[in-house]
Amino acid sequence: MLTVKHLAKSYDGEKKSLTDVSFSVQPGEVTVIIGPSGAGKTTILRSINQLIRDDDGEILFDNTDIRQLNRAQLRQARCRIGMIFQNYNLIEPLTAIENVLHGCLGTKSNLAGIFSIYRNREKEEALKLLEKVGLAEFAYQQCRNLSGGQKQRVGIARALMQQPKIILCDEPIASLDPKSTITVMDILRDLATNDGISVLINLHQVDIARSYADHVIGINNGQVVFDDRIQALSDTAIASIYQKDANSEGSVVHEF
Amino acid sequence: MNSDVQQVTNFFNTKRLRLSIILVIFGLAYIGASIGLGFQTQSLLNVQAGIAWLIHNFIPNEASQGYWNEIIQQLFRTFIVAVASTTCAAVVSLFLAIIGAQTLTPAITVSWVIRCLSSLLRNIPIVAWAMILLFSFKQNDLTGFLALFFMTLGFLTRAFMETIEDFGTEKIQALQATGATYLQVIFQGLLPEIAVALMTWILYMIENNVRDATLVGLLTGTGIGFIFNLYFKSLRYGAAGLVVLSVIILVVAVELISNLIGRLLS
Ligand SMILES: Nc1ncnc2c1ncn2[C@@H]1O[C@H](COP(=O)(O)OP(=O)(O)OP(=O)(O)O)[C@@H](O)[C@H]1O
Ligand SMILES: [Mg+2]
Numbered sequence: 001m002l003t004v005k006h007l008a009k010s011y012d013g014e015k016k017s018l019t020d021v022s023f024s025v026q027p028g029e030v031t032v033i034i035g036p037s038g039a040g041k042t043t044i045l046r047s048i049n050q051l052i053r054d055d056d057g058e059i060l061f062d063n064t065d066i067r068q069l070n071r072a073q074l075r076q077a078r079c080r081i082g083m084i085f086q087n088y089n090l091i092e093p094l095t096a097i098e099n100v101l102h103g104c105l106g107t108k109s110n111l112a113g114i115f116s117i118y119r120n121r122e123k124e125e126a127l128k129l130l131e132k133v134g135l136a137e138f139a140y141q142q143c144r145n146l147s148g149g150q151k152q153r154v155g156i157a158r159a160l161m162q163q164p165k166i167i168l169c170d171e172p173i174a175s176l177d178p179k180s181t182i183t184v185m186d187i188l189r190d191l192a193t194n195d196g197i198s199v200l201i202n203l204h205q206v207d208i209a210r211s212y213a214d215h216v217i218g219i220n221n222g223q224v225v226f227d228d229r230i231q232a233l234s235d236t237a238i239a240s241i242y243q244k245d246a247n248s249e250g251s252v253v254h255e256f
Numbered sequence: 257m258n259s260d261v262q263q264v265t266n267f268f269n270t271k272r273l274r275l276s277i278i279l280v281i282f283g284l285a286y287i288g289a290s291i292g293l294g295f296q297t298q299s300l301l302n303v304q305a306g307i308a309w310l311i312h313n314f315i316p317n318e319a320s321q322g323y324w325n326e327i328i329q330q331l332f333r334t335f336i337v338a339v340a341s342t343t344c345a346a347v348v349s350l351f352l353a354i355i356g357a358q359t360l361t362p363a364i365t366v367s368w369v370i371r372c373l374s375s376l377l378r379n380i381p382i383v384a385w386a387m388i389l390l391f392s393f394k395q396n397d398l399t400g401f402l403a404l405f406f407m408t409l410g411f412l413t414r415a416f417m418e419t420i421e422d423f424g425t426e427k428i429q430a431l432q433a434t435g436a437t438y439l440q441v442i443f444q445g446l447l448p449e450i451a452v453a454l455m456t457w458i459l460y461m462i463e464n465n466v467r468d469a470t471l472v473g474l475l476t477g478t479g480i481g482f483i484f485n486l487y488f489k490s491l492r493y494g495a496a497g498l499v500v501l502s503v504i505i506l507v508v509a510v511e512l513i514s515n516l517i518g519r520l521l522s
Contacts, residue, residue: 049433051429051432051433075435075437076435077435078432078433078434078435079434079435081433082434083430083433083434085426085430087426089426089427089429089430090427090430091427091431091444091445091448091449092449093448093449093451093452094448102431102434102436102444102445103434104434105431105434105435105436105437105440105444106434106435106436107435108440110437110439110440113436113437113439113440113443113444114439114440114443114444115443116444158434162434162435
């Protein structure tokens with residue numbers, strides 16, 4: 001489904017944020033990336049849909065290297081890669097249904113997208129997805145009036161509107177209360193198990209990873225230091241993932 | 257511990273010293289400027305006599321009531337010029353701001369050119385704009401319109417550009433991640449988010465331009481500024497006072513309306 005090989009990235013051309021990262025993600029599985037702050041988790045996730053241009057390596061999505069695509073092809077590929085964010089990144093003055101429909105912009109012509117001309121099939125799909133995430137009665141609410149947990153669920157519905165093969169989640173629960181955390185994680189788990197979508201999540205909470213993940217990738221200082229099934233994640237493994245690296249200048253700090 | 261306390265004391269002493277120095281510098285600047293201009297501070301005491309003269313002559317009397325018709329006509333013309341120039345400039349500004357904002361610019365050189373252009377337009381005083389344009393466009397409403405247009409274009413481009421840059425890249429990227437095109441991101445993401453801020457700037461600029469249009473009219477011989485000049489030079493002070501009064505009423509009305517619209521928007 002998704003295979004990352006020898007990925008490398010440096011923001012300033014000097015300090016390496018990623019050095020030789022390789023891993024792969026299976027359909028129908030929840031894969032969690034854990035690691036200390038500044039380890040490079042966000043950089044990995046954003047390289048996958050090329051919001052960040054990485055320096056070197058291969059990112060095989062459906063057997064084509066995303067890094068080699070031209071603009072139009074990249075747009076095509078992005079259509080099948082959903083993404084949700086810690087601060088939701090919804091268009092706040094617009095309603096929930098409008099934000100969900102943004103998920104199909106990638107398949108529309110420029111003009112149809114600009115003037116919000118959606119097909120009936122797409123409107124039905126959007127309503128169905130809002131129902132799926134439990135927000136049917138909020139379809140016409142402005143997103144700025146929704147709670148954090150509700151916003152994140154709109155974010156998930158927007159990602160699902162893309163009919164994605166994979167969903168990238170950058171700390172999706174970091175700003176949520178415990179109850180919303182469970183709602184959101186249950187939805188993501190369900191997408192993997194029942195819809196066969198690959199779910200790749202950056203997380204800070206090891207206990208959440210334990211209850212929801214199939215596979216864990218541990219990142220420390222831009223390198224993969226753990227890559228195994230969740231059952232293999234022992235306390236010593238966790239300690240080594242969060243270990244403070246001797247040659248990084250204090251950027252690696254265990255956050256909680 | 258003691259040395260810590262000493263450090264805090266020193267901190268405040270330095271701060272006080274700095275403030276005193278600044279005050280002394282302002283004082284010296286005032287004295288220097290007074291001497292340079294031959295301005296005598298005690299002449300401020302005679303200001304009340306001047307004000308009394310103003311009040312006596314400029315209070316509109318019965319004779320000036322006959323001018324209402326002409327004043328309202330010209331006031332309306334001035335208002336239209338101000339609104340038209342602002343709205344036209346706003347449309348062009350929005351386009352320039354989008355391709356000039358660092359977060360959305362197609363090329364960093366484009367951003368630079370637009371930044372310089374808007375700075376240039378903005379920093380030429382409105383009076384200078386009017387004088388320059390008078391050469392090519394002579395005394396008519398178009399000259400005033402263009403002077404306001406160029407100044408507003410410079411100002412709004414800068415203001416819009418900052419609004420767009422404050423909006424950040426995260427939400428833009430979130431839409432790009434769905435495969436949306438550049439134009440789709442702008443119309444579906446950027447514009448809905450910044451619409452209220454844009455309206456606020458435009459309303460502010462209309463207020464400002466109603467005031468400036470009066471001044472520009474004085475130079476270009478059009479609108480309310482022109483008749484003020486006319487009455488004033490022909491010693492019809494009462495009528496001139498009426499013009500000032502009407503401009504104040506208009507500006508306050510515009511401000512009230514724009515506040516109302518602002519409240520409805522948010
Ligand atoms: N835009 C940027 N410009 C320069 N350096 C950056 C940028 N983004 C990230 N970095 C650096 O790259 C490294 C990895 O950052 P990244 O955001 O991927 O870490 P992370 O694992 O997501 O951390 P966190 O858990 O705090 O979100 C850090 O050292 C960071 O300082
Ligand atoms: Mg991060």
